[in-house]
Every structure is written in C-alpha cells, then in structure tokens.
Amino acid sequence: MSFEPLLMSRLKDARRVLVAGAGGGFDVYAGLPLALELREAGHEVHLASLSFSHLYGLPGEVWLEPELARITPDTASAERYFPERTLARWLRLHGLPDTVWAFGSVGVKPLRAAYRALVRHLEIDAIVLVDGGTDILMCGDEAGLGTPEEDMASLAAVAGMPEVATRLVACLGFGVDAYHGVNHSLVLENLAALDRDGGYLGAFSLTRQSRSGQLYLDAVEHARAAFPEHPSIVQGSVAAALRGEFGDVRFTDRTNGTALFVNPLMSMYFTVTVEALAARNRYLDRIERTVLMRQISTVIEEFRDELPAQRPPRQFPH
Template sequence: MIPFLERLDRASKVLVSGCGGGFDVFVGVPLAQHLTTQGKQVVFASLSFTNLWLCGGERVGETVWRVDQRAAEIPYFPEKWLSEWLGRREQLVPTYAFAKSGVRPLAAAYRSIIDRHDIDTVVLVDGGTDSLVFGDEPGVGSAVEDAISLVAADQAAGERVLLAAIGFGVDHYHGVSHHAFLENTARLIRDGGFLGMFSLSQGSKEADAFLDLVDYANQRQPQHPSIVCNSIASALRGEFGNYHATNRTSGNELFINPLMTQYWTFQSSAVVRRMVYASRLAETDRAEDVRRIIDLHREASELRPFRPIPL
C-alpha cells in the first residue's frame, strides 16, 4: 500500500489546494474524484493569480473569496472554470481562491477554511515539481508561490498537510533541474518524508475527469491555456517528446513523457524542514518579501551544479 493513499483512506474531510497558484488546483481533481467516490467530503482552494477584488465572489476572509459559477467573467480565472465544470457534473464542491500574499495572511486564510469545514487533511497539489525546492538547486522554476503555500499550510495544519506533485519533466521548460528533484526526493526518503508514487492511468475515471476539465478550460480561456495541464494531458493521451498542445510553447523544446502522469507524494512538513529559508518566510506578509528572501539567499549561497540525469 502507498502511504499517501493510506493517509487519504483515514481522512474524512479533505482540503485539496493548488500549491503554486493558477491552474495547479486542476491536478488535484483526480485525487478529489477518488476521494468523493469513497464518500469523503472535499473542498477546493487555490492560490489565485486573478484580481479577486473584481471577481464577484463572496469574500469570506481578509484574503479569501468563495468562487462559484456566478463569479465575474474575467479572462484569467481557473477557479471559476473549475466551479463551472463541477457544476456541469452536478458536483457542488466548495471552491475558494486565496489572494496572493506572504505567508502570514495565507496561513490565516488556511486556518479559516480548515475551521469552517472541519478539515482533517490538507493536500497541496503541484503541477510540476518545483514545489520540492530546498534552496540550493541550480534552477527553482516558479518557487515563490510554492514556498508560500508550503510554509503557510505548515503553519496552519502541520502534520496534517500532504504534498502531491505531478508532471515530472514539465518544469524543464522553466529551468528546473530534475536531477536536483530526484536528489531531493532521495533526501526525503532518508528523512521518512516520502509517501510513495503512483500513476494517473489512461482510461480511469480520474484521468478522464482531468482530461475533460483541461479541455473545458481550454475552451473558456483559449488565449492562455495552461502549459502544465496540457503537457500532463498530452502525456496521458500517449504523446511523446517535443509535442506542443499549445502555441504558448512554440520555439521551445519539450519532453512530453509517461513520467508526467506520476504523482510523487510527500509529508509536507518534511519538505518545509529541508527548506533552508522557511523560518524567514514564515514572518512575511507580501509575496514580494518572499521573492526577496529567496533571491538574496541564492545570491549568497553556493548552488548545486546543473547535472543531467545520466540515463
């Protein structure tokens, strides 16, 4: 049995939250589908890149809005597309959007949702693998948002927080070292923080739901389709190599591959303990402060060299 799935089996009310913001919450949909078929209650949340002050949703906290199908028509609004898609399937799942902030406001937002819905387990979901960044990697992708979410959720719920990352290889487009990701995973295995890995399998109800959601979002937001979600969807459909589902990646070499459909899972607190600047991030109020701390740390530190995977 996979430890991550054992933890979900023991859960009853689960918050599935996008770790890196934007479309990340979409990669939690297969997990949510699995949970709901088992009779679990699920709530969605997302660190949002949308201007939530204009979203038309119900403001339920200082930096938290509840989003449903009636939210405003904004060009970039993954949380609304998710709510619409759930409504089309008659799945009335509460969906929340967190305004971009530093760790302290986001931790307070997590606490409010956890208390409101009596959540016993939080699953942070990452499209890609740049959530597993300790601070000395040669490339960190879009690590600011992931770091904010990891530290904030840890502040709010500690050992009740799990991390699931899917899309191995997609962050190559953003300069992430997958050698470093595997090295970090090995460190977490030694720490006891690795909770196993498993496939999102073609033809399963969970995979079909994800593909349908990605197709729906592409229709709703044709000018800015998700690179990560479309890459994972391409891998699920059996595409391979330099395959481009969207012209947003034109001019770049992609490596669509079957490993993109694997969930890599971790105890979130173990990741935070390895994050060298986590204690400094915990005191931040703005995302800009987090970026500054990470940038200053990397400028003053010896980084690991970029190494290819020797396969």
C-alpha cells in the first residue's frame, strides 16, 4: 500500500513543474517545501509569485514579457519589501537555483498572457498554485472571503490554460485566514463538495523532521530578518505550528488585538485540482476579461450584492 500524497502522484510524470504563489507577497514561501521535495525527486522545478512589489522600476533586462520579470539575488530595485528577491537570496545561500519569476499584480487577461509566456519559455508541463491560507477555496457565497482578488486572478488565469495538462492547487496554513474573516467550517464544507466532484486530492503534513520542513523554517526566519517591520503573518503562523507551538502565539506586533489559534492543522497541505476548484467558483467567469486588479474587486462586490443570501459562518461542533 502506498501513502504517497495524490498531489505528488499527479506530478510524477511532469518533467518541469512551476510552483507559483497565487495570492501575492509571501505565498510563494508556502510552495517552497513542495519545490524542494519535487527537486529531490528529480523534477526540474521553477518558482514564481504574483508580486505585491512595484515592479515597473526594474531594469529592462529582467523583463521576459509585460507583467513577467526574472528576479535574482542581484536584481536592482528601490523596493525594500521584495519577497521574490529575498527568496532568491535565500536560495543562493543554500546553493539552489536562485531565480524567482514575478508576475505583475494585474487582471486575468494580462496575467494569463504572462503565465503562457513563462510556460513556453521554460517548457512547463505542470503548474502548482500555492495559497498561504485557504481563502482560494472560497466559492464566493460565503459570509467572509478573506482577500480573494489575487488568488482569483491566479486561479482564473491558470484555469484558462488547458494546454498545461496538470494544474493543481495546494493550500498551507489552515485557520490563518480567520484573521481576514474566513470561517473554516465553510472551508471544510467546500473541500467535501470538491471531494464529491472528484477534485479533492487529500491532505498531508509538512513536518519539522523533514529536510524540506527544516529549510522552510530557515527561509521564513531569513525573510523575517529581512523585513522585521513587516513579517508574514501567514508564514509566521505556519512556522510556529511546525515548531509545535500552540494557541495565541506572538511573533509580530501586526497581530496585536487579534487572538491567534496556532495549531497542527496549519502545517498541513490541502490539495485540489484547478479544474474542480474553478468549476465550483460562482463568479470566476465574470473576471475573465479583467485587465486591472481593482476590476476584480469590483466584480466580486457586484456579485455579492446580487446574492439573495450568504452562507453563514458555522462553528466547529467539537
């Protein structure tokens, strides 16, 4: 009997895998353990991120296409907050391939064009979108959606790329999005529905004992030291859970006034297929023609205004 996660089984025949942070900022760090495990298994792995940094001041030579920049440890930028470059510098410290591709924070049409350009350039045959948290799993009718704009731009962009045969989603940080109003009973309800649809690939744990877990902790600490004034709440919470901490763990002043619930579920990956997740989203078709990120926000607001009712939050019964 094999207990290999289905996510890894689906990627077994992929030669070149793109692991991409779906929601911007430090989401790409949630994909780092997967990238390390895939590389150890013999795959060629590339990292990418929808960037929150101001990319337009970057030198011309970094641009492969509009909204797609190749970031290395030496990329010149006036931006202090630059998670992609920070990750590239960490990769170099560990002797790993140190390019992190950065997508502009734009609407679906230009973002899909950038994804297609990167897929062609690198000859990618599998994409794993990674969400730090689980708000990418929201369908749109829930009482709280978290911060959906970037996640939905990435999901819609990749969902419209049938030329890539294997397209998966992995979420790390279950419970973190309560900080942004997500009810996690509804997350579980959505996962059950995806399972009925054949799109849920199960869950598995990142462990501190694994090499990828140890390197992840090191990368998160390296990023925290680079941005002490703005550490990632999501990755900090996952790292705390991975260290075995529990409850209202304090690792940044950014969470003052909010009671955190760090627990072992935060260090688990929940995995689904892009096709099934996109099919269950109730407004994804409406953002197909967006060019700007703010247009996605407007579409989501309009959709929610039309709903006769939202699914109310539910408490865990135990």
